[in-house]
Amino acid sequence: MAKQNNALQISALDDVAARLGLDVGVPLANARAICPDIEVFDADEPADARTLNDIADWCDRFTPLVALDPPHGLFLDISGCAHLFGGEAVMLKTICDALIRQGFIVNAAIAGTPVCARTLTRYRSGCIVRDGEEAAAVQALPVFTLGADDAITRGLRRAGLKTIGDVASRERHEITARFGASFTALLEQALGQGDAPISPRKPLPDYMVEKRFPEPVATDGVIAAALSGLAQTLIAVMERHGKGARLLDASFFRTDGAVRTIAVETGQPVTRVEVIERLFRERLDALADPLDPGFGFDLIRLSASRTDGVVEMQRDLDATIHDNDELSALIDRIAARIGGRRVVVHLPQETHIPERAMLAVSAQHHLASAALAAWPARVEAEPPLRPLRLFERPEPIEVLADFPHGPPAGFRWRRMFHRIALVEGPERIAMEWWNRPVPQQALEWDDDFARVHPPQGEIAVETIDERKLTRDYFRAEDNEGARYWLYREGIHRREVRTFRWFLHGLFA
Template sequence: MQIIAVNDAAVAVGLEIGMPLANARAICPDIDVFDADAAADTQALVHIADWCDRFTPLVALDLPYGLFLDISGCAHLFGGEAAMLSLVCRLLSRQGFIVNAAIAGTPACARALTRAVPGRIAPDGEEAATVAPLPVFALGVEDTITRGLRRAGLKTIGDVASRAPREIAARFGQAFTDLLREVLGQCDAPINPRRPPPDFIAEQHFPDPVATEETIAATLSGLAQKLVAAMERQGKGARRLEASFFRADGAVRTVVVDAGHAATRANMIDRLFRERLDALMDPLDPGFGFDLIRLSASRVDTVVQEQRDLDVHTQDNDDVAALIDRMTARLGRQQVVVYLPQDTHIPERAMRIVPVQQHLPQALSAQWPQRYEGEPPLRPLRMFERPEPIFVIADFPHGPPAHFNWRRARHRIARVEGPERIAPEWWNLATGMNPAKNREARARDYFRVEDSEGCRFWLYREGLYRREVFEFRWFMQGVFA
């Protein structure tokens, strides 16, 4: 068992990362030891990254314990780089974390400064001079490379940079040479943000945290008006909106709503969030209050102006879309669905269940098979997602069974209508699909049957009858009303 993390008190008594636990107890018998939990550490880092979204939308993980924040164009909002650096460290320390931070023009340079001289800001274009006196361990490379550099007499980053790049690459590899160039500011490697920045953002900072529902609702309404005004200037409407609530103790709660059509009115956005907040199983807990509320449009569409005053059908569609949005916000996208017809011969795949919010135009224009007036239903009202096998008591090659067992019950067939043959799609057969291995590639003979008690079923026989051998099985496809 080895030590993988230490605090300042442990370092003061001579403990270090990688030391066996037995040696550490010999040095300091009274140390407190906790089992390592890499998953919990990563989850805590993700929560910290969510909280850092208040400073910039471009936040990336630097596992196992680091974060990158791209603050280009954001520092002036917090009083400059020095003030922003102090603010981030102070707020995270208040939450109980030990934090080191630095600012530089490249991520690798900022990481090296954080390891060796936290709190340093490298001026633009002076990264090489800033990191030159730092020891080589600040590069964060493997121990074998660090020991090799020291054995070669290269104890600082400046010493390594003074050697020719081809010499360094020949000894330690091209990856180390590329890292050194990034640390020196000679090239840049952009960070990979956790999520793409939203298209439009409106946020409200509070000098004192707020906790009342009235204040939160009024703030969301005001932010919705600002967001709509910003989108209207560019002819956009929101399809997905995210409301982020930043608590004073560092917790962040995000509520997401979707719109079937591009939302262009503030009252529509306000109504969707009211429905969503009222339907939350875990209510929005303000704790000690929220000091920042942000409303962002993470997905937008171009708004096409249409005449709606005299078009009754357009107004009806708008009302239906608004109702669907409200139901989806309250119940969830997967709970409000619609059926769409599919071009297939397989009955259980004749329709597809999709969220109606994203497929309302397809649902309104879908073409379903027409049934003549007075014609009895040819398909059962209840269709099984997967056909259920039945056990045939008396099997006849060219007709339905006289009896069958299904779900531990025996049924005697009194009336039969059929067969109706449904052949597999020819395009599946053309691909060389083996019918013996794929049930959907085998022909089916369907029968509408009624048992002695008046229950009506839709059965089918899979496979074809040959004189030499019986090559078919029976399945229950659905039940008539």
């Protein structure tokens, strides 16, 4: 039951209710009048969608190309798969039986085009149509089976076109003129005269190997052995094509239909079985919710979703930085355990703003470029002018100065007062005006007026954004020898009225 057009209507019903004369779309009030003691539940569309998705997951075991056809349909592209399951008829029966066992009501059909198959499921479930016989198969079916809009179906009925055969017998241009081109396309697909590809839920992996178990497996040892066997097969196939895996997915199909997929990404293409084994072991160990075999897995699949060509490269002479096979293997293992974004290398950025001077990027992808990055050289014989530890968000401090706008004499940070013994500054770091968004007022600036009356003295600069204020940095050492990097925000009377002070970093 769901609310439609401001009235509660039946949106789905079971066979018993259907025999009572109820139907989808009947208002709830009418239904209660027909049969006062019907049981009514609210429709839960998200749950329906989830269930459909779960069924699609389960169907992945038959073909990697599964597409959703909401609200309650699935397309399976079984081209080239049927023989693995004993032919089309046997496969159809296997799928239907398994789903019925799980408590679903299934209508299924096999045909040359997805639309034709869908049309058949609505009236002649279990039907298998050979290539070229689509038109004959759907000829006698009523028009609602096409699955077009209600308005179109009603329109066809009113025109006296009761079956698909009737509609097909009319000229196409008449149909198009009356019901639109999309309906004509639908009709042609149902008749097997045109084809529309399905859009599978997942991209097809480059390589895929799987192992079926007549007896479900549940123990870790067997699962690990199965994975290692699959990895061997996968590596052997990829090796023939000179490929290595960058992204590996292991799918575990449970007997009760649940499917769990675990992905492992690597920085370098993997070509060794031990590496795959180890990565998955790390990943499985570190899972927040461990792999739950339930009553066991009856199918384990390993697929290489992304692969790269493997080139046997000559080692660089500067081997300490560039040759890092072992390092990248270590990075892959850590990334498999705690996530790729948590292992980072740093790249320099062309900016004066201290907190943006470096960029942390994934080590898996940028190890090589980080090893070649050009960092600005330091000035000889100078003490460090930039702090070793930098706060991502500068921390506000209270500052005591000997005279206004002078260098700080002491400051309070985290409730501790530090008396400054040595101070050097200011070093002015202006924000990058060329990156500044153009303020609204600048657009309304009267250029002619400015030319005739050039501004005297200082130009009033709008404070656009707190972060865009000029900063005056001071290096300071307190009585105990701890060294800090402080800054005063803004230029007095030009950008701000009163200063705010921040502690931005700590020197070693």
